[in-house]
Amino acid sequence: xxxxxxxxxxxxxxxxxxxxxxxxxxxxxxxxxxxxxxxxxxxxxxxxxxxxxxxxxxxxxxxxxxxxxxxxxxxxxxxxxxxxxxxxxxxxxxxxxxxxxxxxxxxxxxxxxxxxxxxxxxxxxxxxxxxxxxxxxxxxxxxxxxxxxxxxxxxxxxxxxxxxxxxxxxxxxxxxxxxxxxxxxxxxxxxxxxxxxxxxxxxxxxxxxxxxxxxxxxxxxxx
Numbered sequence: 001x002x003x004x005x006x007x008x009x010x011x012x013x014x015x016x017x018x019x020x021x022x023x024x025x026x027x028x029x030x031x032x033x034x035x036x037x038x039x040x041x042x043x044x045x046x047x048x049x050x051x052x053x054x055x056x057x058x059x060x061x062x063x064x065x066x067x068x069x070x071x072x073x074x075x076x077x078x079x080x081x082x083x084x085x086x087x088x089x090x091x092x093x094x095x096x097x098x099x100x101x102x103x104x105x106x107x108x109x110x111x112x113x114x115x116x117x118x119x120x121x122x123x124x125x126x127x128x129x130x131x132x133x134x135x136x137x138x139x140x141x142x143x144x145x146x147x148x149x150x151x152x153x154x155x156x157x158x159x160x161x162x163x164x165x166x167x168x169x170x171x172x173x174x175x176x177x178x179x180x181x182x183x184x185x186x187x188x189x190x191x192x193x194x195x196x197x198x199x200x201x202x203x204x205x206x207x208x209x210x211x212x213x214x215x216x217x218x219x220x221x222x223x
Contacts, residue, residue, distance in 0.1 A: 179214065
């Protein structure tokens, strides 16, 4: 699943970078959010499947975890490495890296829980391992579903937040004294970034060259 999700995100990012800007002038960055939702859905259903498998193990008397020292050392090393990589991905903070970071973070939580519940199941109570697996997998599945739902508004073109709209209005009004007012303002998402539509009103007596020179800088991308 990790390899599949990484492949999906890499393919989406490649298509965004290499897509034909003539045939696809807008909306290419939505592919990243499509990839995020696909990965989140896959991981959610994978964890639900693991929870169902653990539920079946409750009735299986022959199923009993065995926790040995080598197993604990291997899992501990993997947990530390995945935790470090998760921190690095969260620091990058792009939508794609956050998905990878969530996957790594969930792996860390799963491994820690697996060690704890497997130890309890091996030494004290057999049912601790499947019950723990059901609990952690259910929580992770819900978190993935929530993450997928959070990106739907950006994917379908949700209006930007009021603070962003206010910032755009201030930039436009203060940009040039020749701008008398704004006839139309629309700020909406088509992915991580937002598109801005502005109709500025100027004096009708101004020449086209002057109006073009005054309004052109507003069309440049803003951070």
